[in-house]
Amino acid sequence: MPTLPELGLALADARDRTDDLFRLVRPDSLYERPIPQRHRILFYIGHLEAFDWNLIGRYALDIRPFHADFDRLFAFGIDPPPGQLPADRPADWPALAEVERYNRRVRDAIDERLDQVPEQLLHVAIEHRLMHAETFAYILHQLPYERKRGAGPEQPAADARPRASETIAIPAAEVRLGLAVDEAFGWDNEFHAHTVEVPAFRIGKYKVTNGEYLAFVRAGANPPFFWIERGGQWFCRAMFAEIPLPMDWPVYVTQQEAQAYAQWRAKRLPTEAEFQSAALVTPPEPSGNFDFRRWDPEPVTAGERPGVPNQLFGNGWEWTSTPFAPFPGFEPFPFYTNYSEPFFDGCHYVLKGASPVTAAALVRPSFRNWFRPEYPYLYSTFRLVEC
Numbered sequence: 001m002p003t004l005p006e007l008g009l010a011l012a013d014a015r016d017r018t019d020d021l022f023r024l025v026r027p028d029s030l031y032e033r034p035i036p037q038r039h040r041i042l043f044y045i046g047h048l049e050a051f052d053w054n055l056i057g058r059y060a061l062d063i064r065p066f067h068a069d070f071d072r073l074f075a076f077g078i079d080p081p082p083g084q085l086p087a088d089r090p091a092d093w094p095a096l097a098e099v100e101r102y103n104r105r106v107r108d109a110i111d112e113r114l115d116q117v118p119e120q121l122l123h124v125a126i127e128h129r130l131m132h133a134e135t136f137a138y139i140l141h142q143l144p145y146e147r148k149r150g151a152g153p154e155q156p157a158a159d160a161r162p163r164a165s166e167t168i169a170i171p172a173a174e175v176r177l178g179l180a181v182d183e184a185f186g187w188d189n190e191f192h193a194h195t196v197e198v199p200a201f202r203i204g205k206y207k208v209t210n211g212e213y214l215a216f217v218r219a220g221a222n223p224p225f226f227w228i229e230r231g232g233q234w235f236c237r238a239m240f241a242e243i244p245l246p247m248d249w250p251v252y253v254t255q256q257e258a259q260a261y262a263q264w265r266a267k268r269l270p271t272e273a274e275f276q277s278a279a280l281v282t283p284p285e286p287s288g289n290f291d292f293r294r295w296d297p298e299p300v301t302a303g304e305r306p307g308v309p310n311q312l313f314g315n316g317w318e319w320t321s322t323p324f325a326p327f328p329g330f331e332p333f334p335f336y337t338n339y340s341e342p343f344f345d346g347c348h349y350v351l352k353g354a355s356p357v358t359a360a361a362l363v364r365p366s367f368r369n370w371f372r373p374e375y376p377y378l379y380s381t382f383r384l385v386e387c
Helices: 004-022 041-060 068-073 098-110 119-141 211-216 255-264 270-278
Strands: 166-169 171-178 194-198 201-204 229-230 233-237 242-244 317-322 349-354 370-371
Touching: 004 041, 004 119, 004 242, 041 068, 041 119, 068 098, 119 166, 166 270, 171 270, 194 270, 201 270, 255 317, 270 317, 270 349
Parallel strands: none
Antiparallel strands: 166 201, 171 194, 229 233, 233 242, 317 349, 349 370
16 A cells, blocks of 8 residues: 555646646637536636545545635536536636636645545545546547647557457456455445356457447448548547547447447447456556557557457446446445445446556556446447357
């Protein structure tokens, strides 16, 4: 387990990461809303510090509030049901300079008392910020290119042929899901550890590629959100430019699209337990495509290891067929009761693994991501299981 000084350094590093991300937005675009179902960009600049303040300054240390209005305004993100989009205007939000003053004061107040903060809450503050680094990255992805600053596009590999399907046999196993108490830091939905019997199955060695999915589109399916067609040619909307569709990159799709493709191929998506069973023979590769090493994917064959599924961790979250639900003995964090429980609604599905912009701290087999099955903005991929 990290020491308190190490956690302090990790918090500083996480702040640097999110600060760097916000600098990619041109100043005249901070009040834009690139994704209709999410807040305006300015919200995220204030939210990270408001979260830390409400969690550490108010809950843990009981420091008197100095800007209660901002504590409330920036407290919570949104996940509106389909058809219920936010209707606020740019004028409803404060000036950037006010938010920056608030942020500086929050950081100073917390840093002065860092040795008084419970370690669990420091873990929460760090990982919450890193999760939002990913959230903000995919929001930034949807900002028009002329409104952001950054590097040029990452070009696809020269070999752009679709990959032939190949499967890996995963033996029957008793699989542990979740974490044991005091084993390591985890979020409330990662507890409690329990075992399930998973029969033997075969799973795709690779994530489904753009090239493979293109055959589905040519058969009549709708193209994925990240694809654009011009003059009979397909392009991919990468982070900093449109590029010719890389056929050997994993395809980013919704869970609904992944399910439809699987049905078309007479296969299915893995369950969360099956993904975990495959992860037993395929631990995270330290050099995988995660932790902001790239903005965009790389070929599904990158980092290939013989005899095991490739890229279970990195290069895109993987959809499962498992609705997001509590593990046996679930208890919400008393200091963050609405982190998981509101989403145990049958309307969100579990994703496992990691994307190119998932922080290394979150790349652990027990970590559970979840989203609505029709949400198109994620860096979410999939692989198939034979029926």
